Amino acid sequence: MAESFDASVAFTDPEYRQAVVDLLGVIAYGEISAFERLVEDAKLAPTLEDKFALATMASAEFSHVHGLNDRIRSFGGDPFEAMAPFREAIDGFHAHTAPADWYEGLVKAYVGDGLASDFYREIAAYLDPDTRDVVLSAMDDTQHSVFVVDRVRKAIGADPRLGGRLALWGRRLMGEALTQAQRVAADRDALTALLAGGVDRPGLDLAALGRMFARLTERHSKRMAELGLDP
Known part of the structure; x- marks a missing residue:
């Protein structure tokens, strides 16, 4: 876990400001994309109760965007300009991981979004306290997990063969999500610099980066197990 740093850095360091605007931009567009995807997935819902549950999840995703945009503005950024550089990567991720049916959509909502949430929580440790709170608030949607797991x-209990297919799907989501995260970080110098740290704030060395990805993998495996799937 990163140590805290002087919050005044948030408004005096141009490189840090750009990194935060980038980070909030990618999270905000990710939330909009998750909203759109869940609305589409709701069309596959077998019951009205299921459709309502997914619509509720979609609404929660979209509700986070306002707080993220407000924080972007507080750093002097434009929310829509901040989101624009990440559209291609995030849209590409969803294009490569379009669910084939209702159950693949549920696993993606739980495992795929969970991976993204874990990744941004890790990065939040390197932010000023106010921005960290905004990011953590946007990641807080654990109440939906009970529905998906159930x-x-x-479904696996009724058709054990489904478990094998969904386990493969979960592993594919893991690989695609990590590839997307690496691409986003590599394309934005400010985000890379944020993780590297500086003289006035902590950062990640190679060993710490390895531990972070180990934690992400461990949490992914735990989510898969909660769904009754082999990691």
Whole structure:
């Protein structure tokens, strides 16, 4: 875990400001994309109750965007300009991981979004306290997990063969999500610099970076197990 640093850095260091605007931009566009995807997935819902549950999840994703945009503005950024550089990468991720059916959509909502949430929580440790709170608030949607776990476990109980297919799907999501995260960080110098740290704030060395990805993998495996799937 990163040590805290002087919050005044948030408004006096141009490189840090750009990194935060980039980070908030990618999270905000990710939330909009998650909203759009969940609305589409709701069309595949087998019951009205399921459709309502997914619509509620979609609404929660979209509700986070306002707080993220407000924080971008507080750093002097334009939310839509901040989101624009990440559209191609995030849209590409969703194009490569379009679910084939209702259950793949549920696993993606739980495992894929969980991976993104874990990654941004890790990065939040290197932010000023106010921005960290905004990011962590946007990641807080654990109440939806009960619905997804219940539906997937019941489906696997009724058709054990489904478990093998969904396990492969979960592993594919893991690989695609990590590739996307690396691409986003590599394309934005300010984000790379944020993780590297500076003289007035902590950062990640190679060993710490390895531990972070180990934690992400461990949490992914735990989520898969919660769904009744082999990691």
